[in-house]
Amino acid sequence: MSRRTMLGAIASSPLWMQSAWAQPNNLKISHQFPGGSISEGDFRDRLCRMFAADVERRTRGGLKFSIYPGSSLMGANAQFPALRNGSLDMALVPLSYAGAEAPEANIGLMPGLVTSYEQGFAWKNAAVGKELSRILNEQGLVIVSWIWQAGGVASRGKPLLHPEDVAGLKVRGGSHEMDRLLTDAGATVVNMPSNEIAAAMRAGTLDAALTSSTSLISFRLAESARALTTARGGAYWFMFEPLLMSRTVFDRLSKQQQAAVMAVGAELEAFALKAARNDDATVASVYAKAGAQVVDMNAEALRKWQAVARTNAWREFGERNANCARLLALAEQTIV
Known part of the structure; x- marks a missing residue:
C-alpha cells in the first residue's frame, strides 16, 4: 500500500473522525432520587437520562454515562466532596447540601429569598448567578443545568x-x-x-x-x-438543585465535548421548569387522594x-x- 493510500484510509476512518471528540469516556451521574426511565418517574432522574442520551449522541459516543439513582453509588451528602476531588463525575444534588463545607452554597435554599420560578431561573444570567458560578468553579464545580424547585x-x-x-x-x-x-x-x-x-x-x-x-x-x-x-x-x-460536573472532569474533556455538555444542560432547563411546575400542581391531588x-x-x-x-x-x-x-x-x- 502506498503512503498516499494509507493516509487516505486513515483520514476516512471512523476512528479518525472520533478523535475530534477524544476517546470514549464513561462518566458516572449520581443522585438520591428514585430511579425510572427517560419517559417515566421522578423528573430529576429523567433529566439525567435525557442528558446522558443527548450528549452521547452529540459526541458520537465519545462520552457515555451510567446513572446511579437512589444513592446507589454513594450517600447524598458524600456527593459534593467527591465532585470537588474528582472521584465523582456528575451529580444532580441540592446545592445547600454542601453548606457545611462551603457556606456560600446555602444561598440555594435561603428562606423567602426566591419566591417564584421566574426569579430563580433569572439568576443564571444575572449578577448573582455569575458570582455563584464563579465561586463554585473555584471550589471545583461546574453548573451544567440550572434547576429550581418550589x-x-x-x-x-x-x-x-x-x-x-x-x-x-x-x-x-x-x-x-x-x-x-x-x-x-x-x-x-x-x-x-x-x-x-x-x-x-x-x-x-x-x-x-x-x-x-x-x-x-x-x-x-x-x-x-x-x-x-x-x-x-x-x-x-x-431550592436550587443543579446538575453539576466535577471541574477536574470537565477540564479534561475536549472543547467539543465541553460544548456538548453545556449545550444539552442548558436546553434541559426548560424541561426542568415545566416538570417542577407540573409537580407543584400534581402533589395536591396525590395527597388529597x-x-x-x-x-x-x-x-x-x-x-x-x-x-x-x-x-x-x-x-x-x-x-x-x-x-x-x-x-x-x-x-x-x-x-x-
Missing part, C-alpha cells in the same frame, strides 16, 4: 401554613438557614437528606418536613402525612415567613464571609 410542607398533624403553626414540632428544613427560620418560629429542627424523610415520618421521629413538590411525591410521604401545604400559591421554600388535608401557601403567610427570615437567617448568612455578603446583596436585587 417546595411544600408535609405534616403528620395539622396543616402548617403560618410560622406559629410549627411551634413545638420536630421539622426538617433542608439547609442551615431554613433550620434557623424554623427554630426562630419555635420548631425543633431535625437534619436529614430528603431520601430519609419518609422513614422518619413513619417512625414518628419527625412531625413535618419541607421538601420539593417532586420529593413530596416521589418519596411517597403521602403515606404518612395527614396534611399538606402546597407551593401553588407561592412558596418561601425554593390519600386523604390528607390540602392547603395552599398564600401571600399573607408568605410575608410572615419572609419577615422571620430577614431577622436572623439572612443576616447570619451575610455575616459568614465576604462571598456570602456579596451573594446575598446581589440576590436581593432580583426581588420584585
Whole structure:
C-alpha cells in the first residue's frame, strides 16, 4: 500500500473522525432520587437520562454515562466532596447540601429569598448567578443545568401554613438557614437528606418536613402525612438543585465535548421548569387522594415567613464571609 493510500484510509476512518471528540469516556451521574426511565418517574432522574442520551449522541459516543439513582453509588451528602476531588463525575444534588463545607452554597435554599420560578431561573444570567458560578468553579464545580424547585410542607398533624403553626414540632428544613427560620418560629429542627424523610415520618421521629413538590411525591410521604401545604400559591421554600460536573472532569474533556455538555444542560432547563411546575400542581391531588388535608401557601403567610427570615437567617448568612455578603446583596436585587 502506498503512503498516499494509507493516509487516505486513515483520514476516512471512523476512528479518525472520533478523535475530534477524544476517546470514549464513561462518566458516572449520581443522585438520591428514585430511579425510572427517560419517559417515566421522578423528573430529576429523567433529566439525567435525557442528558446522558443527548450528549452521547452529540459526541458520537465519545462520552457515555451510567446513572446511579437512589444513592446507589454513594450517600447524598458524600456527593459534593467527591465532585470537588474528582472521584465523582456528575451529580444532580441540592446545592445547600454542601453548606457545611462551603457556606456560600446555602444561598440555594435561603428562606423567602426566591419566591417564584421566574426569579430563580433569572439568576443564571444575572449578577448573582455569575458570582455563584464563579465561586463554585473555584471550589471545583461546574453548573451544567440550572434547576429550581418550589417546595411544600408535609405534616403528620395539622396543616402548617403560618410560622406559629410549627411551634413545638420536630421539622426538617433542608439547609442551615431554613433550620434557623424554623427554630426562630419555635420548631425543633431535625437534619436529614430528603431520601430519609419518609422513614422518619413513619417512625414518628419527625412531625413535618419541607421538601420539593417532586420529593413530596416521589418519596411517597403521602403515606404518612395527614396534611399538606402546597407551593401553588407561592412558596418561601425554593431550592436550587443543579446538575453539576466535577471541574477536574470537565477540564479534561475536549472543547467539543465541553460544548456538548453545556449545550444539552442548558436546553434541559426548560424541561426542568415545566416538570417542577407540573409537580407543584400534581402533589395536591396525590395527597388529597390519600386523604390528607390540602392547603395552599398564600401571600399573607408568605410575608410572615419572609419577615422571620430577614431577622436572623439572612443576616447570619451575610455575616459568614465576604462571598456570602456579596451573594446575598446581589440576590436581593432580583426581588420584585
